[in-house]
Amino acid sequence: MYEHLETAKNPDNLKRVIVDPVSRVEGHGKVSLLLDADNKIQQARLHIVEFRGFERFIQGRPYWELPVMVQRLCGICPVSHHLAAAKAIDQLVGVDPENLPMAAQKLRYLLHFGQVLQSHALHFFHLSSPDLLFGFESDINKRHIVAVLNEFPEIGVQGVKIRKFGQEVIRMVSGKRVHGTGAIAGGMNKSLSKAERDYLLADVDQIIEWSNASVALIKKVHCSNLPYYDQFGTIRSNFMGLIKPNGGLELYHGGLRVKNPKGEIILDQLDYCEYNDYIHEEVRSWSYMKFPYLLSLGKENGWYRVGPLARVNNCDSIDSPLAEAARVEFMAHGGEALVHSMLAYHWARLIEMLHCAEKIKELLNDSAITDTKPEDLVAKGEKRFEGIGVIEAPRGTLLHHYQVDENDIVTKANLIVSTTNNNMGMNESVRQVAAEYLSGRELTEPLLNNLEVAIRAYDPCLSCATHAVGKMPLELELIDAEGVVIDKLLKHSDGEIERAHV
Amino acid sequence: MSKTITIDGQVVPFEDGQTIMDAATAAGVYIPHLCHHPEYTPHGSCKLCTVKVNGRNCSACTFPALEGQEVLNDTPDLNADRQKITQMLFVEGNHFCPSCEKTGNCQLQGLAYHLNMLDNHFPHFYATRQVDASHPEVMIDHNRCIFCTLCVRASHETDGKDVFGISGRGLNKHLIINSPSGELKDTDISIDDAAVHICPTGAILIKRTGYQIPIGQRIYDHQQIDQVSLAREHHQDEQ
Numbered sequence: 001m002y003e004h005l006e007t008a009k010n011p012d013n014l015k016r017v018i019v020d021p022v023s024r025v026e027g028h029g030k031v032s033l034l035l036d037a038d039n040k041i042q043q044a045r046l047h048i049v050e051f052r053g054f055e056r057f058i059q060g061r062p063y064w065e066l067p068v069m070v071q072r073l074c075g076i077c078p079v080s081h082h083l084a085a086a087k088a089i090d091q092l093v094g095v096d097p098e099n100l101p102m103a104a105q106k107l108r109y110l111l112h113f114g115q116v117l118q119s120h121a122l123h124f125f126h127l128s129s130p131d132l133l134f135g136f137e138s139d140i141n142k143r144h145i146v147a148v149l150n151e152f153p154e155i156g157v158q159g160v161k162i163r164k165f166g167q168e169v170i171r172m173v174s175g176k177r178v179h180g181t182g183a184i185a186g187g188m189n190k191s192l193s194k195a196e197r198d199y200l201l202a203d204v205d206q207i208i209e210w211s212n213a214s215v216a217l218i219k220k221v222h223c224s225n226l227p228y229y230d231q232f233g234t235i236r237s238n239f240m241g242l243i244k245p246n247g248g249l250e251l252y253h254g255g256l257r258v259k260n261p262k263g264e265i266i267l268d269q270l271d272y273c274e275y276n277d278y279i280h281e282e283v284r285s286w287s288y289m290k291f292p293y294l295l296s297l298g299k300e301n302g303w304y305r306v307g308p309l310a311r312v313n314n315c316d317s318i319d320s321p322l323a324e325a326a327r328v329e330f331m332a333h334g335g336e337a338l339v340h341s342m343l344a345y346h347w348a349r350l351i352e353m354l355h356c357a358e359k360i361k362e363l364l365n366d367s368a369i370t371d372t373k374p375e376d377l378v379a380k381g382e383k384r385f386e387g388i389g390v391i392e393a394p395r396g397t398l399l400h401h402y403q404v405d406e407n408d409i410v411t412k413a414n415l416i417v418s419t420t421n422n423n424m425g426m427n428e429s430v431r432q433v434a435a436e437y438l439s440g441r442e443l444t445e446p447l448l449n450n451l452e453v454a455i456r457a458y459d460p461c462l463s464c465a466t467h468a469v470g471k472m473p474l475e476l477e478l479i480d481a482e483g484v485v486i487d488k489l490l491k492h493s494d495g496e497i498e499r500a501h502v
Numbered sequence: 503m504s505k506t507i508t509i510d511g512q513v514v515p516f517e518d519g520q521t522i523m524d525a526a527t528a529a530g531v532y533i534p535h536l537c538h539h540p541e542y543t544p545h546g547s548c549k550l551c552t553v554k555v556n557g558r559n560c561s562a563c564t565f566p567a568l569e570g571q572e573v574l575n576d577t578p579d580l581n582a583d584r585q586k587i588t589q590m591l592f593v594e595g596n597h598f599c600p601s602c603e604k605t606g607n608c609q610l611q612g613l614a615y616h617l618n619m620l621d622n623h624f625p626h627f628y629a630t631r632q633v634d635a636s637h638p639e640v641m642i643d644h645n646r647c648i649f650c651t652l653c654v655r656a657s658h659e660t661d662g663k664d665v666f667g668i669s670g671r672g673l674n675k676h677l678i679i680n681s682p683s684g685e686l687k688d689t690d691i692s693i694d695d696a697a698v699h700i701c702p703t704g705a706i707l708i709k710r711t712g713y714q715i716p717i718g719q720r721i722y723d724h725q726q727i728d729q730v731s732l733a734r735e736h737h738q739d740e741q
Contacts, residue, residue: 062635064712069601093710175717179600182716190716374714407635408709 001235002431008034008043013481015039017443022046022452029460031451033434037481039441044434046427046455048289055413063089063387063404067183070400070415074461076122078179079115079170080393080418083108083252084400086183087389092404094381095186097253101379103372104187110363111173111182112252112391117207117356118166119394120308120349123459124214125159128346132221136453137446155217158210162353165200165207169360172196187378192370204361208322211354215326218347223333232437233342233429233454236261237303238294239310240421242392245269247316249327249355251392257314258294258304263337267294272390275399281416289423292416303424306396307458308348313338320362323355342429345457349394393418395459419460429454507571509553516567523551523562526575527735532728533575534584534616536591536609536702537650538563540735542659545651548591550584550613585617593624596631596645597703603712604704606720610648612727634679636687639709640698646705647677653706657697665691677705 008014011034020030034043054073058066067085071078086108090100097105130143133152141147149156167177172192174180182188222229238261242254255269256278270278281290282299293302304310312331318324330347333339339348363369389400396418403412433454438447480486488499504515507522509531516525521544526533537548546564553562554574562575574580591597591610599605631644649668654677657665665686669678681688691698698706717723721730 060633062633062641062709062712064710065601065603068603068713072600180717181713184713185710189714190719407641409633409635 002044002428002435005041005044005431005435006427011043014042015480017448019448019451022455029455031430031455033438033443035439035443039439039443041434041439044427044431044451045286046423046430048287048423055415058413059410061410062408063092063402063410064185064408066400066402066410068179068181071179073415073417075178076461077115077119077394079111079174080391080398081400082174082180082183083112084389084391084393084398085402086185087253087391088387088400088402089185090389091387092384092402092408093185094384095379096381099379099381101187101377103191103368104377104379106363106366106368107173107188107191107377108183109252110192110360110369111170113356113359113363114166114169114173116166116251116394117211117353117360118163118170119459120353120356121159121163121166123394124218124346124350124353125156125163127459128456129155129159131449131453131456132218132346136450140445140449143449158213162207162210162214162357165203166356168203169200172200184378186380189377190374191372191377194370197364197370200360201364204357204364208354208357208361211350211357212322212326215347215350215354218350219329222341222343222347229343230341232450233433233457234340235342235425235428235432236340237305237425237428238266238297239313239338240294240304240306241311241314241397242272242390243269243314244319249311249315249318249323249352251311251352251356253391256390256397259314259338261338261340263313267296272399273388275388275390275401275416279416281420287423289420291423292421293424304421305425305458306418306421307345307394308352309339309342309345310396311392312348312351318351318355320355320358322358323351326351326354342454342457345459349459395419395461396421417461419458422458422460426455426458426460429457505567505569507567507569507573509573509575510577520567521563522553522555522560522565522567522571522573525567526562526573527732530732530736531575532732533562534613534728535563535731536613536648537652539652539655539700542652542655545655548587548648548650550587552580552583554580581617585619586623588614588617588619589621589623591648592619593622593626595627595629595647602646602704603707604646606717606723607715608704608722609702609727610646612722612730615722616727634686635709636685637689637691637709638687639693640686640691641707641709642677642679642686643705643707644677646703648703648705649675649677650702652700652702653677653697656700657691657695660696663690663695663697665689665695665697 014034014036017033018030022029022031029046029048032045033041036042054070058069066089067082070085071082073081126145129148133148134142171177174182238258240258242250243257244250244254256272257265258267260266278295279292280295281292283290293299294304312327318327330351386403391398398418399416401414402410405411430451433450437450506513506515509526514525514529523533523538533551535551537545538551544563546561551562552559555565555571599611633643635641651668654666654668657663665680667678667680668675670676679686679689693708
């Protein structure tokens with residue numbers, strides 16, 4: 001692996017190159033590189049430089065505010081936080097997942113499938129497709145969704161409309177496209193009217209068709225660039241995610257499964273409420289994001305990855321026909337037990353998007369989601385003082401853990417968000433790209449985009465709140481061994497590139 | 503022949519003993535307000551109902567209607583002042599609408615929308631205020647109290663309990679609880695009390711009921727506060 005590049009042995013007198021911010025990801029992060037006089041990379045790090053503080057300022061608030069307040073962590077996948085918090089507060093009112101009213105559970109699944117669909121569409125089409133369609137080192141003026149819409153209008157429009165459909169599913173279930181309500185302790189606050197259901201049903205077949213075409217597109221892109229796409233950023237790791245009792249792909253509720261890089265199941269059907277016995281987090285001085293690891297394997301070998309690639313690798317099957325067929329084809333591509341290619345994250349992501357579209361149709365045709373009385377949507381139980389909710393957010397396993405006092409006030413909160421689980425994976429991929437593709441070359445802006453492509457494959461939500469599409473201001477400095485700036489590239493917010501006089 | 507005043511040029515009849523607010527409400531004319539409620543003794547503290555009566559600023563909820571008054575109500579100047587007052591209410595407390603369970607049902611928020619308030623304008627106080635969740639059924643989030651005294655009046659006049667009071671002056675003004683500990687759990691407040699249901703903001707809440715009303719079915723989701731207020735208070739006048 002590339003851990004030797006985490007910290008340079010003699011950082012003094014090395015050139016320092018900063019990519020700040022990493023663009024077309026959610027949130028704010030930067031990459032720092034240290035190079036020797038021959039441009040050989042000696043150190044590469046992805047730094048997460050935001051601080052949010054949600055875990056602290058929800059203390060002192062009543063628990064029923066949690067799903068609505070904590071979803072403000074993010075504008076892209078607020079539903080994930082909404083549902084993870086809802087699952088946790090279900091437990092606070094004594095309702096375990098198996099006791100949630102069936103109609104409420106199906107509405108939550110519908111909400112979640114809408115969420116994963118729109119988030120995956122956003123990530124693939126709006127954020128990553130410019131890299132994949134135009135090339136990683138393509139003209140910077142092309143690396144945005146508007147250029148995709150210009151040159152591949154059919155693909156671009158489909159992406160926008162798939163995302164819109166997911167947003168509309170969310171709006172019908174939770175009242176708003178972003179930051180609605182919906183899930184309350186023990187259930188849901190409304191079901192769908194027949195008019196709302198019919199509104200969604202009208203478009204769902206088209207969305208399934210487009211999603212299926214998207215899987216074919218990413219497969220074509222991936223397989224047209226072999227072995228490059230199988231090698232770029234590729235590392236080997238453990239994979240973790242929720243799983244159905246029968247080993248099927250699961251996004252809302254299940255046990256935790258971990259596979260090692262050989263594809264062997266090393267943990268299975270774990271009750272996530274006992275996560276603290278299995279997962280610990282390590283702090284490193286150079287990042288605000290923690291590094292989680294499996295206790296049984298230790299800090300060195302216990303790190304793991306989550307998200308679409310982990311889920312599709314981990315599952316034995318997918319319970320929707322088109323996505324299952326795509327999964328079988330995907331798994332065959334690797335030629336071994338697991339697919340390790342980092343860029344296959346995109347492929348796995350679109351298989352999940354197709355799965356969500358299929359499941360949305362299935363749920364819309366289920367009578368349980370329409371016209372259920374409010375009192376039949378909520379279960380009640382005996383008050384508890386601790387609740388843990390885990391779901392598979394678009395970006396991976398998301399954990400919310402709360403404690404409350406006798407007055408229903410939150411006293412302690414712990415959130416392990418999906419991107420945190422991928423911290424080591426992203427850093428390893430950044431180091432791999434730096435070592436294999438950048439080291440020894442004169443650094444240019446297009447070359448540095450390779451680092452961002454590696455980070456983007458994971459679809460990180462670095463702050464779970466802010467978003468950067470396209471032309472983020474960027475400043476690159478090349479500093480020689482004496483500490484003198486010898487080259488400086490500026491990318492302005494209007495996309496213009498300027499070489500500063502130094 | 504009944505006595506009349508004019509409000510923005512519209513002739514409005516009144517009966518002796520009515521305030522300008524009473525007469526306006528009965529005639530279907532909305533005057534913005536937060537501390538006023540037709541069932542309780544007027545308090546005149548929020549100043550949102552300030553109107554010009556024959557050129558002078560007066561609180562419509564306390565000022566008696568008198569024959570021949572020329573009242574200005576819905577004017578750009580008065581609404582600009584009302585917007586500033588509302589902005590001051592927002593910065594004085596901690597009103598975080600995005601996560602507040604009263605969103606969509608909150609009169610302060612409804613009024614802010616009605617007055618086209620687009621920002622807080624004034625520097626935020628970031629006041630440190632407490633949440634009293636000690637009672638099993640009812641809680642008070644002091645962050646959202648605007649000192650309208652409706653709970654004080656409802657507890658006294660309807661419930662006969664005097665659970666609430668206002669203490670301190672100016673910036674030190676605060677809502678106090680009438681119990682030896684100062685906590686709600688040691689009062690005789692009950693979930694059925696009028697005082698529990700009268701709060702125009704999200705300060706006094708019934709526990710474990712937040713967000714049960716879906717978006718789209720909340721009070722101000724489809725109607726502005728003027729329509730809601732007139733429909734409710736006009737009807738109450740008729741009773």
